[in-house]
Amino acid sequence: MQTNDPQKTDARMSKSSLNSIADPAFTVDKELNITFFNRAAEKMIGVKRWDVVGKKCYDVFRTSICKSSCALKQAFQLGEKIISHNIGLKNSQNAELSVIAFSTAFFDDENEFDGGVEIFRESLDNKKDECQNSLSDSILESIAEGAFSVDNDWHITSFNRAAEEMTGVHRSDAIGRKCYEVFKADICKSSCALRQSIETGRDVINPKVTIRDIEGDIIPISVSSSALRNEKFEVIGGVEIFSDTSDIEKLRQNVSLCDTIFESIVEGAFSVDHDWYITSFNRAAEEMTGVHRSDAIGRKCYEVFKADICKSSCALKQSIETGRDVSNPKVTIRDIEGDIIPIKISASALRNENFEVIGGVETFCNTSDIEGLRRELSLSDYILDSIGDGAFTVDEDWNITSFNRAAEKISGFSKDEAIGRKCFDVFKATICKDSCALKQSIETDEEVTNLKATITNKDGRLVPINVTASALRDEDGNVIGGVENFRDCSVLEEMRKEISEQYTFQDIISKNHKIRNIFTILPNIAKSDSTVLIEGPSGSGKELFAKAIHDLSTRTGRYVALNCAALPDTLLESELFGYKKGAFTGAKGDKLGRFALAEGGTFFLDEVGDISPALQLRLLRVLQEKEYEPLGSTSTVKADVRVIAATNRDLEKLVDEGSFRRDLFFRLNVIKISLPSLAERKEDIPILVDHFIHKFNNLKQKDIEFASPEVIRLLMRHDFPGNIRELENIIEYSFVMCHSGVIEVGCLPDGFAEPGQEQTKQNQATSESATPLSNAEAGTILAALQKFEGHRGKTAAFLGVEKTTLWRKMKKYQIVFPVGKKR
Template identity: 45%
Template sequence: MTDPNPHLKTILNSVADGVFIVDCDMRITSFNRAAQEITGFSDHDAVGRYCHEIFRANVCYDACPVKEALEGECSVSNRDFNILTKDNRLVPISASASVLYDEQGNVIGAVETFRDQSLIHALKREITDRFTFKDMVSRNPAMRRMFDVLPGIASSEATVLLRGESGTGKDVFARVLHDMSRRNSAPFESLNCGSLPEDLLEAELFGVKVDDGRGVSPRVGRLDLARGGTLFLDEIAKLPLALQAKLQWVLEGREYQPVGSREPQTADVRFVASSRRDLEELAEKGEFRRDLLHRINVVTLELPPLRERKEDIPLLIDIFLERFNRTYGKKIRGVNTEALQLLMHYHYPGNVRELLNIVEQALMLCRDREIGIQHLPANLVANRTVLNATGKFKERRPSREELEALLEQFNGNRTRVAEVFGVDRTTLWRWMKRHGLTD
């Protein structure tokens, strides 16, 4: 099959959708400008290559729309799947394919048109993938006690302080508190208190009525944007002392003044704050106002790090797999024993957020039905070598909740559970007996 003539190339390059043409051997003969922009591969990269070498999609080997069109001499419409770009980014596309014939009616190849669905998927994830209270599941006793009191806290107007390490889900809890509150029909606004210089942070929080002479143009502040709803002040320990005094005034009087204005505005918001630092310790050092501390910790929720709730790891993996399978159009069933052993014994300095990132990366790399050790990050594999060398797998005694979680994960298969901990069935039985799980 010859290359398209110059006029056809001009037409194809004017089309907003990606378009490529293959011959009967599935080699690309034409690759339009939109296809180049979506995939990152140039016309020179693509022409002459098999299409699966360029698209590296999850359907290339078992549900390729071009192959299906060629073999069935039919058209395939609106097939959704993900491709891997030149820089290894996953891009969701919607593709259609049709057969091409010569003047004698002989099949000479096929054409596929495809559209980047990234924006649509991002909007869908924004709408459907928000964590809600029903997503907050745990086998950890401390977490379960927190879930029990969460609805009552959410229904109040009390200011809440969320304490916990980075990645423990403070932002998720803040959002859930809003969604379960009487203010849930109004906006939820979030402001990271360490993300901006002091003058810009003040403008972002309180708003600006006129140009303040420092180059800060008029803007609506977060207090106004969150009117009637919830304002989440993330990492409040980083709030400068001068702004702490102003925030204390807002919390006490429920009024504030935008920058450049003397007219007070009503602060009709519910405040939720978070910190990974000990605010009491900072107050002792004079780095955090004690009166503000008393105002924001009317209710304090301590979020434990993931290393203290290892029994939740299998449950969280299942939740993340279900979500990412839906997002990326994959069908990964789970994690094999060796990989789960590694995940159960890793220390997670980044907590739940780090586990989520590990699962997402592994799922994207996995072309099997189960995630294996080869799909996990290199630092986890290195951690496995250290643990095996020191024998810590066998020294560590799991909690009752961890044992229950793994027994449920493997449908009561004690051999699989023993493999995760790197012990024999006898040792596992002793652990189960100690926790009353042998009946």
């Protein structure tokens, strides 16, 4: 039966739209009774829609926020979409799922709560920050306009590609700088839109602003700024969206509104005559509304857009009547399917050659992404932004003249306690006496950046910081003091420590599943006194496992090690069992053997496969009878020693060949541990590289931060016949050759790169900025590609991502991997 009720038609369309999306979604009425439940929600919860429609949403989902802080109710109170992270809900099997909830409230004609819609997206707690950052970057890059965000101290924290193209400034050069240093806008000092937003917490629009690009050219732009809030809705910074209005200015001057100019505008745009009939309608307007220009031109504008301001406060009408530009950041229109789209608009009057108003032009852009950006940036940057940058200034005598709130928080000193005192008396930093950043900056007239130091706070606790210092000058250019910004790096150090602890057992570092399985049984092995045989190639870390077993055991004696292949038989026997005075020529006194030194402890016999048959027999007796005789002695000595043997040879094969005693092999092979080569555990290479960098920084007094992604890719492709020892040697060599904070391809040993990898070296200068996180991610992707012979589908499934995400990540890290024959 056909209905003429437009609201019901819209509802059916909305349900159709909800069913078409991949994310779970449902709607409720004002009593929180479920009115619709899409297929994805059925699949997630494990129930059919007819079983839940009519029930209370909190009875179905049983989330952790239902009773205390319902997201839909909050969305109604705030009048905007709410994003809730790490919400726990239970499915029909009572299993708890972690999700992100996107909640939007509905309003009735009297602006009262009339229900809402909620969409879920699965989340992983241990990748929360990574997901949020990835989502924020994705939203930022999806905006066609320039966009950037700042913290409360005006330092740029995000800078999208459109902003790069418009200003000519690369994001790496923009992030961390003050926004007014990058844009040099005409409103920076007098009427900064971001400052107004941050101070008032409201959106601010300014359609007429000029900035200067990197070449000094003036660009007219329109800006829209908003405050960024954290999870407690405290203002923690701001986000500004800006678009180049050069085209619009030309468009305004061109009465004919030629289609070439109109189509060059990335925003939706249309023009009307004096009677509100649409005369032009660009492609962006078509895409946003779903209305073709042939169906729009000639119709009244309010018939096409059905905007919420059409009858009460039409921007075009105001602009035509006053002849001035009019902006409105919060407008909603309906597309051809009846769905509501939030937009911001800018309207201007059109004039003829005699400057008579003949109509109007309006540009508009979808603000859905901007709203998402504002929320996601607030959440994903919350931890770092809450740390803040400390800042203080000093005069020429090093007396503190200003001291900000973040400096109070980091140092523990209040502003009143700090101002007037010498800066070195307040901070007691490790660089104060020998390499003061402020002193260097003032003397050299150059900014000092990213200098690492440690201060002592008011409670006596050491705080690691990152310092940037500059000289302060008066209007005549004379130095009158200095300013220093410093960031508390405690959180970053804790994160590094947590990651290290997660993959570290005793002194062994690995995330390989075979090694992790060995980690789980080592405590049980350590509790026993049984003999252990460790097999593995040279350089694979056999002695580390032997030490770990000894450290975990309750044995109170020493840990003693001996390499059996390093000594001839005559010396090896005396080293093992010791000798008495006069046992042989030169034996002028008694000497204890290694078994005696290890009494009550652990004796590690490395390369046991190289022992001669004669010594094998004596060793067998010690293992079997727990006693031995020193050379030249007639008495037997009891041995309370736990023996751990290691070899890089196949002992079973040696037994078959007759060069190793079978009975000794079985005495040694009580508990067997087989270690994989580094080629079999390549996922460990990034964290091992990070470990060796930290090790050699301490040994060689250097400050290298990480290895570039290109270096990690080359290491991941190397076979490492020398295993971990070879990797350690490569990093040590790189430390000698590296003269910056990053190990690049040029620091690696000569001939290390394979012929097919030379292009990687050539592209080194244009590579993306490296971070330890990007190195680890690139290394994991390469290891997975190797595991599945380059098969993209299997690799993506193994990594738990979509194939499109894998392609994007490979492009991001410039990973080129040949596809195997099995693809």
